[in-house]
Structure formats: C-alpha cells, structure tokens
Amino acid sequence: MTVEPAEKLLAPVLSAFWDDPRSWTLDTYRRHEGYQALTKALAMAPDDLIAYVKDSGLRGRGGAGFPTGMKWQFIPQGDNKPHYLVVNADESEPGTCKDIPLLFANPHALIEGIVIACYAIRSHHAFIYLRGEVVPVLRRLHEAVREAYQAGYLGKDIKGTGFDLELTVHAGAGAYICGEETALLDSLEGRRGQPRLRPPFPAVEGLYACPTVVNNVESIASVPAIIHRGKEWFRSMGSEKSPGFTLYSLSGHVARPGQYEGPLGITLRQLLDMGGGMRPGHRLKFWTPGGSSTPMFTEEHLDVPLDYEGVGAAGSMLGTKALQCFDETTCVVRAVTRWTEFYAHESCGKCTPCREGTYWLVQLLRDIEAGKGRAGDLEKLADIADNINGKSFCALGDGAAAPIASSLKYFRAEYEEHIERGGCPFDPARSTAWADTSRTEAHA
Amino acid sequence: MSSEVSLGIPELPAPDYPADVRARLETDAREVIARYPGSRSALLPLLHLVQSEEGYVTRTGIRFCAEMLELTTAEVTAVATFYTMYRRKPSGDYQVGVCTNTLCAVMGGDAIFEELREHLGVGNDETTADGKITLEHIECNAACDFAPVVMVNWEFFDNQTPESAKQLVDDLMAGREVRPTRGAPLCTYKETARILAGFPDLREGAVEATGGAGPASLAGLRLARGEAQARVVGQRGQTPEHAPPAQPPQDDADLHATPTSPSPAEHPSSHDAPRQTAESDPAHPADPVGEHAEQEEGDR
Structure with a gap:
C-alpha cells in the first residue's frame, strides 16, 4: 500500500488564490477565470x-x-410573484470560521454564484445578510458589489441577456439566531430575529411572503466552479452522497490552525x-466536527470520514466543518458550560423549552464547574437537555443539547470528579495558547 | 442598589433632532430605505445610522426610525433591544470586545479579559472615565483559527495575549494610531456604525488594508502548494531554524508597524507560519484549479 502524503489530499478551489496580494478584487478574480461560469450559465435555460x-x-x-439544487427547484415558477435569493452570511456558530475569511479574500466568488443562482430561480433581487460584527468583510463586500455593478455583472440587462438583478448587502446587528433561515428572514424584514413555524417553507413563503431561497455563502460560492469545471469534475471529489470540495476549519490546540480546502470525506487524522x-x-481530548452544535467526538473518531453520511453514522453531524480541537489540558465541563451560556444568551425566547431549559442548564453547569454540584445533577442535566432537544421551532435548542448529551456520554467521569472533589481539577492557565511558552521561559 | 419606582405621568415623547441633523439623517435614511422592496427592512440599518450620530440608540433615534418607517416607537424599541450591537447607553469611542466563547476562552480569552478588566478598572459593558474604551466580552466572531481574538470596533486583532491586549488599550487611550491584524486603521465607533448602516468606507486604503487573507486562512493553500512543510513543528514560542518567520501580506509592509500588532517574530503562532523559501511541488496532483487542471481531470 502506498501512503500518499496527507497534504496532497488538499484541493484549493475557493481558496486557490487567497495569497494573491489583491485577492479580493475583480481584476484578480477575472485573472483566475472569474465570471466565466456566468457566461456559460446565462447561455443555459434556467431549468437546465x-x-x-x-x-x-x-x-x-x-x-x-x-x-442546493433541490432548494432551487422548490421555487414555484410562473407564479407572478417576486422571487428572492438571500445569502446567509451570518456565520456565528461557535468554531465556525470559513465564510468570513472566504468573503474577506474572495468576495467575487459569492457574487458570481449569486448572479447564477438568481438567473436559475428567476430572482431579480438578492440579499447578502452579513453578520454585523465583521466590518473588514463588510467593506470588501461593499467594494466588490460596486465593482460588479460597474462591470455589468449586476444591474440592468446583465451581459446583454436582458436579465436584471439588484444585490443588497445587509449588515445584521448581533444575534446568533439570525443564522437560522426563518429568523434571518424576519430580521431582514426589520423584526426581532425569531424563527417561523414551518410550513410554509421559505421556498413558498419566505421574504415578504414570496418564494425565497436561503443559501449559505460557501454553497453559493461553490456554484461558479461547478458550472465552469463541470459537474463530473465536482463529483470526482468526495463520495457519492457527499461530492465535491469544501473548507475545513482547524482551530484550537493544533500546531497549525487554519483553513484547509479539500474533498469531502477527509479525516481529522489526515488534517492533523x-x-x-x-x-x-x-494529545487530542475532544473535538467538534462542525461547530459547538454538533455532538463532540474524541480521539476514537479520528478516522471518521468528514462527510455528511460519515459523520452522521458516527453519531454527530458534519455541520460547518468547524474542527475545534481541545487537548488534555482542557476541562470538558468548562467548555460545555461556556457553550451552554452562549445558547442561553442567544436563545430568542420564542419557545419555552429552549428559553427556560438553557437557563436552567447554565445554573446546573455553573454549580458543577464551581464544585457545588450535587448527586443527581447529571441526571437532571441530561433530562433537561432531552426536554429541549427536538422540542423547539428551530435547531438552536438541539444545538444546546448536543454538547451536553455527547460530553456526558464520553466524559461522565469528569463531571462526577467535579462533584466528588468539590471543584475543577484543571488549571486553565495550561490551556492557553502561550502556556508552554511561559513555562519554558519560567524554567529558563 | 436602590431602584426608584415612578408612578407619575408617562415619559414625554423624545425630543427631535435639531433641524439640520434631521435633514441630513433623512437624506441618508431615504437612501437606505430605497434599497429594499419593503421599507421596514431598513430598520436594522437605520438603527446603525442613528447610532452613528449619537454613539448609541437614544429615544430620539428610536423616534426618528419610527417616523421614517411609519412604525410605533414600541415596535422600534422591540427590535433595538433584541440585537446586541445596539447600545442603550453612552459608550466609548472604542469598543474592545474580547471573545470569551469556549475556544477563545480556553486559548486565553478569559485571561485577556481579566487582565483588561484589572488594567482598565472597568467591568463588562463599562466605559473608562475618559470615555475612550468600552470593555465587552463578545461571542464567537468567526476567527477561531486566529484565537484568542479581540475585536476593536469590529476590526480583527488576531492571536492576542494579555500583554498585546494591554498595549492595545494603552495605545488607544494615548491616541496613538492602532492597526488591526485584519481590517482597516481604526475609526471611531460612530464612524463604524455608519459603515454598518450601508455607507461604504471612503477612506483611502481602507478596503485594501492588511492585504488578502490572514496567515491562518492560508495554512491549507500553502501546504497544497508545497510552500509549507508538513509535520515539522517547532516548540511553541521558540523560533526553530527550519521555520523562518512569516512574511506580512505583501502590499502592506507596515502592517506590523505598531506595537499592538505583534511582529511576525513574536506572533504566538509564528512557528506555524508558512515557510519563506520552500520548494514548491510542480507535480502536485491535488490542485484542480491550477494550470494543470485539465490533465488532472483525466487522472481522477
């Protein structure tokens, strides 16, 4: 058996020219075959x-x-209603950090994808809902949209095809929940960001009660490459059910955190x-395959193929491919408590199980972390998490339950240790990025 | 703590802006409203806009939004209080937000926040006496590969330490120019709010500041190109011979000029940085967008 060097598994597509000194400009994008897919797409029939x-x-x-194609197909055609494309750039899931660097370094990939998608679904107005807390990215989106209008990729009669498209960049105002697609739509309509009951689904009644496609940044940005290089090329990567390339975001106690773009199905062992x-x-202690809302994994899952079905079969979700890696210096109770505080803070309050449940989870977890936990608390914790999971309008509640259920599954003994010894056995100073540096200095 | 219970008449309506301010804001507001098929969609940007005028969302600002969009002040207040980026009291010129979500907290965000709290003598969501800095703990800001992260007026200060963060706030208080690791030279919170309302930053060089992607964003690309050596890792904090320091983004050589941006040599993840002179691998089979893309398609 020949062993290929792991780095040869990488396949930069969206990130292929991020190191260009002016990677975000229209000029650079065009030099890398940018907007060629658009020409091809505009020559096709939208349904094709x-x-x-x-x-x-x-x-x-x-x-x-x-x-993604199925979402587009759900848009009713010939209904005489306006159709909308809304790009979800509200990247806020803890650990997730792919769309923001993508938009900072290569915003035109998204804009080209938007024009193609809107042509396909017969939409004449698209929105990019960008979380507000990333002003450097907002600047570049403003500039990229301006460039695209000037070059005739947006606006009236795009490239002489008679197709019109307006694109509005919309900055959010700080609310994790707005990453949930129906909450995002409420927010874009100028309301509190609270999820809507479905049905009706956004494809039928979305923005302003009109047919709407809501897609993630990376999904739409991947479309131009698929059109330009062909679906066969795309399918040559990944697996039957999870084809293509994607961005994996490696963070935490790893030697070289960052973005790694490669075919779906790569493993954490290969990435590490x-x-x-x-x-x-x-040593690796625990990690998330796709953000804090995906049940955590341990060292025993290093060889799980990181694609939709592979991670699913191992009991978690691929999520956003946010691989947050924590080593043996990290207290899992501290990690889960902090995530739970986040969910409690971000729960929009609409559904009782999530609003009340996350609050009580935080109370229990803070006590356990501080050594004030009591016998029976772990059962109560699991019970509350179970009462949130699947019992709210949106997935925020499920996300809150995931780290609790999974950490209790793999690290129950660590919770018990907190309760039995009446405190946390870990020294947080040892987990910091500079921990080993300062120790070296102290001993020098 | 004492809390006054007022049983008197309800608060009088908020005063309006002075006529000239009102006229200027109305022009801006109409431009924002015109971007949307439904006027109410302009509410979030308009709240950013009134924040750019006064530094926080005042009752006057709420009244202005309500009048522009034909909403009640109650409807506007309900929205303004839902989102964390809208301030409800006067705050500093610079919002220093330390990420204390799990990953950044574990990597040192908690220690940084504590250090700043002591150093500045203010707690969470409090402002220094000189009105310069508001300290906040913030949630995950989508930069986990640059942890621990500090945001100042929503520009990225990556890979911070307690020392670098202290230097950062000292520079801000002394009025020295401060540059983020990713983003433009800092403007005030009010000016930032105007960009958020949808008005592009017109300062020269603001868009291109700090170059393409940050170093961590390029980790995989450098490896795929054979520009970085895999599986060779130095001890954190040392600068091993085989890992020369990273190059700053090429079009902004003075990125590391201020004391607040750690120089490449002292950057906490310097040892991970891509190699300056590495052999490239022209036979690389996993570069589908490179010039060999066509022949690779056949190989697959």
Whole structure:
C-alpha cells in the first residue's frame, strides 16, 4: 500500500488564490477565470441550470447539508410573484470560521454564484445578510458589489441577456439566531430575529411572503466552479452522497490552525497529520466536527470520514466543518458550560423549552464547574437537555443539547470528579495558547 | 442598589433632532430605505445610522426610525433591544470586545479579559472615565483559527495575549494610531456604525488594508502548494531554524508597524507560519484549479 502524503489530499478551489496580494478584487478574480461560469450559465435555460446544480450533488455548506439544487427547484415558477435569493452570511456558530475569511479574500466568488443562482430561480433581487460584527468583510463586500455593478455583472440587462438583478448587502446587528433561515428572514424584514413555524417553507413563503431561497455563502460560492469545471469534475471529489470540495476549519490546540480546502470525506487524522498535529507534547481530548452544535467526538473518531453520511453514522453531524480541537489540558465541563451560556444568551425566547431549559442548564453547569454540584445533577442535566432537544421551532435548542448529551456520554467521569472533589481539577492557565511558552521561559 | 419606582405621568415623547441633523439623517435614511422592496427592512440599518450620530440608540433615534418607517416607537424599541450591537447607553469611542466563547476562552480569552478588566478598572459593558474604551466580552466572531481574538470596533486583532491586549488599550487611550491584524486603521465607533448602516468606507486604503487573507486562512493553500512543510513543528514560542518567520501580506509592509500588532517574530503562532523559501511541488496532483487542471481531470 502506498501512503500518499496527507497534504496532497488538499484541493484549493475557493481558496486557490487567497495569497494573491489583491485577492479580493475583480481584476484578480477575472485573472483566475472569474465570471466565466456566468457566461456559460446565462447561455443555459434556467431549468437546465437548476438540474445541473442538482446533478452535481452540491449540498448546503451551512450545516444542514440539504441539496442546493433541490432548494432551487422548490421555487414555484410562473407564479407572478417576486422571487428572492438571500445569502446567509451570518456565520456565528461557535468554531465556525470559513465564510468570513472566504468573503474577506474572495468576495467575487459569492457574487458570481449569486448572479447564477438568481438567473436559475428567476430572482431579480438578492440579499447578502452579513453578520454585523465583521466590518473588514463588510467593506470588501461593499467594494466588490460596486465593482460588479460597474462591470455589468449586476444591474440592468446583465451581459446583454436582458436579465436584471439588484444585490443588497445587509449588515445584521448581533444575534446568533439570525443564522437560522426563518429568523434571518424576519430580521431582514426589520423584526426581532425569531424563527417561523414551518410550513410554509421559505421556498413558498419566505421574504415578504414570496418564494425565497436561503443559501449559505460557501454553497453559493461553490456554484461558479461547478458550472465552469463541470459537474463530473465536482463529483470526482468526495463520495457519492457527499461530492465535491469544501473548507475545513482547524482551530484550537493544533500546531497549525487554519483553513484547509479539500474533498469531502477527509479525516481529522489526515488534517492533523498535514497540519503538524496537536501542539507539541499534547494529545487530542475532544473535538467538534462542525461547530459547538454538533455532538463532540474524541480521539476514537479520528478516522471518521468528514462527510455528511460519515459523520452522521458516527453519531454527530458534519455541520460547518468547524474542527475545534481541545487537548488534555482542557476541562470538558468548562467548555460545555461556556457553550451552554452562549445558547442561553442567544436563545430568542420564542419557545419555552429552549428559553427556560438553557437557563436552567447554565445554573446546573455553573454549580458543577464551581464544585457545588450535587448527586443527581447529571441526571437532571441530561433530562433537561432531552426536554429541549427536538422540542423547539428551530435547531438552536438541539444545538444546546448536543454538547451536553455527547460530553456526558464520553466524559461522565469528569463531571462526577467535579462533584466528588468539590471543584475543577484543571488549571486553565495550561490551556492557553502561550502556556508552554511561559513555562519554558519560567524554567529558563 | 436602590431602584426608584415612578408612578407619575408617562415619559414625554423624545425630543427631535435639531433641524439640520434631521435633514441630513433623512437624506441618508431615504437612501437606505430605497434599497429594499419593503421599507421596514431598513430598520436594522437605520438603527446603525442613528447610532452613528449619537454613539448609541437614544429615544430620539428610536423616534426618528419610527417616523421614517411609519412604525410605533414600541415596535422600534422591540427590535433595538433584541440585537446586541445596539447600545442603550453612552459608550466609548472604542469598543474592545474580547471573545470569551469556549475556544477563545480556553486559548486565553478569559485571561485577556481579566487582565483588561484589572488594567482598565472597568467591568463588562463599562466605559473608562475618559470615555475612550468600552470593555465587552463578545461571542464567537468567526476567527477561531486566529484565537484568542479581540475585536476593536469590529476590526480583527488576531492571536492576542494579555500583554498585546494591554498595549492595545494603552495605545488607544494615548491616541496613538492602532492597526488591526485584519481590517482597516481604526475609526471611531460612530464612524463604524455608519459603515454598518450601508455607507461604504471612503477612506483611502481602507478596503485594501492588511492585504488578502490572514496567515491562518492560508495554512491549507500553502501546504497544497508545497510552500509549507508538513509535520515539522517547532516548540511553541521558540523560533526553530527550519521555520523562518512569516512574511506580512505583501502590499502592506507596515502592517506590523505598531506595537499592538505583534511582529511576525513574536506572533504566538509564528512557528506555524508558512515557510519563506520552500520548494514548491510542480507535480502536485491535488490542485484542480491550477494550470494543470485539465490533465488532472483525466487522472481522477
């Protein structure tokens, strides 16, 4: 058996020219075959374009993995209503950090994808809902949209085809819940961001009660490459059910955190291998495959193929491919408590199980972490998490339950230790990025 | 703590802006409203706009939004209080937000926040006496590969330490120019709010500041190109011979000029940085967008 160097598994597509000194400009994008897919797409019939994206097997990169082409196909045609495309750039899931660097370095990939998608679904107004807390990205989006209008890729009669498209960049105002597609739509309508009951689904009644496609940034940005290089090329990567390339975001106690773009189905072992492993002298303890809302994994899951079905079969979700890696210096109770505080803070308050449940989870967890936990608390914790999971309008509640259920599954003894010894056995100073540096200095 | 219970008449309506301010804001507001098929969609940007005028969302600002969009002040207030980026009291010119969500907290965000709290003598969501800095703990800001992260007026200060963060706030208080690791030279919170309302930053060089992607964003690309050596890792904090320091983004050589941006040599993840002179691998089979893309398609 020949062993290929792990780094040869990488396949930069969206990130292929991020190191160009002016990677975000229209000029650079064009030099890298930018907007060539658009010409090809505009020559196709919209329905054929939808079928093509569907055949490519592209699945949503925002977490749920729903087939992108299918979402487009759900838009009723000939209904005499305006159609809308809303790009979800509200990247806020803890650990997730792919769309923001993508938009900072290569915003035109998204804009080209938007024009193609809107042509396919017959939309004449698209929105990019960008979380507000990333002003450097907002600046570049403003500039990229201006450039695209000036070059005739947006506006009236795009490239002489008679197709019109307006694109509005909309900055949010700080609310994790707005990453949920129906809450995002309420927010874009100028309301509190609270999820809507479905049905009706956004494809039928979305923005302003009109047919709306809501897609993640990476999903839409992947479309131009698929059109330009062909669905066969796309399908040559990944697996039958999870074809294509994607951005994996490696963070935490790893030697070389960052963005790694490669075919779906790569494993964390391969990624760590090429990234230089964990920081020297430390071992992987737990990690998330796709953000904090996906049940955590441990060292035993290093060889799980990181694609939709592989991670699903191992009991978690691919999510946003946010691989947050924590080493043995990290207290799992502290990590889960902090995530739970986040969910409690971000719960919009609409559904009782989530609003009340996350509050009580925080109370219990803070007590356990501080050594004030009591016998029976772990059962209560699991019970509350179970009463949130699947019992709210949106997935925020499920996300809150995931770290609790999974950490209790793999690290119950650590929770018990907190209760039995009446405190936390970990020293947080040892987990910091500079921990080993300062120790070296102190001993020098 | 004492809390006054007022049983008197309800608060009088908020005063309006002075006529000239009102006229200027109305022009801006109409431009924002015109971007949307439904006027109410302009509410979030308009709240950013009134924040750019006064630094926080005042009752006057709420009244202005309500009048522009034909909503009640109650409807506007309900929205303004839902989102964390709208301030409800006067705050500093610079909002220093330390990420204390799990990953950044574990990597040192908690220690940084504590250090700043002591150093500045203010707690969460409090402002220094000189009105310069408001300290906040913030949630995950989508930069986990640059942890621990500090945001100042929503520009990225990556890979911070307690020392670098202290230097950062000292520079801000002393009025020295401060540059983020990713983003434009800082403007005030009010000016930032105007960009958020949808008015592009017109300062020269603001869009291109700090170059393409940050170093961590390029980790995989450099490896795929054979520009970085895999599986060779130095001890954190040391600068091993085989790992020369990273190059700053090429079109902004003075990125590291201020004391608040750690120089490449002292950057906490310097040892991970891509190699300056590495052998490239022209036979690389996993570069589908490179010039060999066509022949690779056949190989697959």
